[in-house]
Amino acid sequence: METEKYLRMDKLPHIWCPGCGHGTILNSFIRAFTESDLDQDKTVVISGIGCSGRATGYLNFDTLHTTHGRAIAFATGVKMANPNLNVIVMTGDGDGTAIGGNHLIHAARRNIDLTVILFNNQIYGMTGGQFSPMTPPSDMATTAPYGNIDQNFDLAQLVEGAGGTFIARGATFDPRQLKRLYLAALKHKGFSFVESFSQCPVSYGRQNGSGDAVEMLKSQKKNTVDFKKWQQLSTEKKQLLYPLGILKEVDSPESEYTVRYKKIIAKANQEGAL
């Protein structure tokens, strides 16, 4: 596999901590991209701020490292300016659901053809472990020394409710599945969203006694289940486990935002000529 073709080799090794799952996500993404027929030179990867934001620095594509929470906003602009480009967003749980939460739901609502990969490590890692909207209740964070009182989002349901047409969830303990999900997301025409569970053994793990990266991967496996199996579980058990896999896929390329916008332009031009 020519990983080197898609990496900025002079920027590696990356700055992510030992055992950080973000590298596994990047690794799986590159493998998915290799299997897709997409043109590297017609692909833009956009990230925001935080640990996940570093991803664009290591990827050998046209990339934008944007302001906090605004990755999807920039991506919307890029896609609208040139709908022929493949636009991929790499964002984190803080970047994508807190600071950029509104951009996320509205991009989903518009069903604009972006592929959003959300690195969910359940914490603000880069700034020292503050809780994010994805930190589960009663977990420890530097801003929640007695435990987090907030409920975390069920992101897949949030994006589904907002109108996303491709929603999936994967985890770094299973990079083969992650790759398959990214590949399917890249091929989907419309807003595609892949929540990717990642382990943060340093900022999250240390505060929560989660052990090292290997231990965290084991707990990830324990707390998740394949979507098909999850559907057959009782209501109580469903709440305890996160389903993994493609959770929703609606094929309606005509409802994609740039397609609809093109029609509006044509209509306006026609009316203008009258």
Place this chain on the structure above:
Amino acid sequence: MARGERIEIEHPDWCKNCGICVSVCPTDILIKGKKIVEIFDLEKCIGCHNCELICPDFVLKVVASDED
């Protein structure tokens, strides 16, 4: 002995010795060394790609085996 593919430490400088690869190896041929991962029994490698796919640091690569 032909096994087809085997693991190689492609980028030793990038390894952070996190031990994830060690935990996913089905034949236990990898160990955490003093500074980086080490292969101690290459003969047993079955070329399953587990470690290569999960490595967060792009350190490992499965390559075609030279032996016949």
